[in-house]
Amino acid sequence: MLLSVENLSVSYGRIKALHGVSFQVDEGEIVCIIGANGAGKSTTLRAISRLIPAESGSQMTYMGHDLLAYPADKVVSQLGISHVPEGRRLFDNLTVMENLKLACFARSDGRQIERDMERVFSIFSRLEERKSQKAGTLSGGEQQMLAMGRALMSARKVMLLDEPSMGLAPLLMKDVFSALKEINQEGTTILLVEQNARMALQFAQRGYVLESGNLVLEGASANLLANPEVKKAYLGG
């Protein structure tokens, strides 16, 4: 088991967002967490990335390391867990190239950085054409590519993805997911959260269903896709 989350609880002030959530991700897997807006999907990823504090009693283990002992930047640079945040959150005031280079801030393996950069440009060739443009001038699809490219440059053992399909036309969405498949085949484990349940379940091998801070269902994607409750609540009947 690569990543194990046990009894994860998170609160924003007095509002409890996660009520003791537990799940596992194995090496090489693609796992998705689906759920409605406000179910706690982004909160789960942010807690893994240590952007927000987990409450006492929560346990997160990654390859035998206690995740809670690492600050957010070390989760990326030492443990190798990257995070594509909701809404991309690119640095619009930096160029495409600068965004990618910033993601290598803590890396000192110059040769490997160059190879990784070439790889990112081969998966997302549009980024190379636009490398000296400010990130703020990119189209929505290009922004999502840069956000994923940036994550790949920062760490490549695990990639956490928050709503990669958001705001993308169906055709672009297909491109994004086929790029993710490629990234996964090169050895990056993927944990994604999605509101677009159909897309996510078609892409992932396993899924969890999150409902107001609780995991209510889990299983192989095919089973979830066939589950009547999931169908009714998330797949439009």
Next chain:
Amino acid sequence: MTFLLQNLINALQWGSFYALIALGYSMVYGVLMLFNFAHGDVFMVGAYIGFFVSSGLLAVAALGFVALPTGVMLALILVLTLIIAMFLNTFVGMAVERIGYRPLRAAPRASAAITGLMIGIILETGNLALFGAQRRSFPTLIETATFQFAGVSVTNKKIMIVLVSLLLMLALHIFVRRTKWGMAMRAMAFDYVVVPLMGVPINLIALLTFGLGSALAAAAGILYGVAYPVLDPYMGILFGWKAFVAAILGGRGSVLGAGLAGFLLGFIEIFVAAIFPSTMRDLIAFSIILLILTVRPHGFFGEPYSARLRL
């Protein structure tokens, strides 16, 4: 014409001090979204460090181990003083961030402002307690030489002060534009929250930002000491406030704006003093600035909503 040129040169020198200090305000605001109201006193501490370092170096030089012509020796001491004091003042600024501001990252901004004022008072009174109330006179490191051309007199000190200031600003610009540290500063100015996801330790960038600003403030303190060699523990208050006004005038977070507005403030003050009685200098100068801010509330390079740090 001579009048204009003469005052222009004076204003360039006077504006250099403001510009160097204003950069520190602006950078910290841009990266961390807080105004470091202790910055004027960090300038004062920098001037004092410069005083002690240069006095120490002069004492060592007087031992006569190294035989150099006096002028060369003094110039060497000035350069060393600048380097050493800038380096040491970096730690003063980093301590202010670590002790004063970091515990308040998530606190309301007003708390951070009050903390800044208190740190300022601690630096002033700490200086008073440690070194007494007497003023210090900054050692003479440059023998004044005056050049005349076209009826305008320029001293070698003024040329040196303006050149060193411009050089430091250029160095800062290159640092922020060309290094990964500068890139991280610009990224933090745009979106603080996700910077750690790039593997960037943001506490280190915060320290760096305070350190850089404080190094520039130390340079301003030493250059000020060279031009006006009287130091006292409260010298940073009014100077700090004025440089803060320059930072606002330039547009919060705009490094270019802070530099230019620092010089503009110098120009306004010098020209007001040249035309009106000098007792009216600040009254008129700041009335003009108030007017400018009424027309351009975001300053010259500030915009209401966009990246806070424009470099």
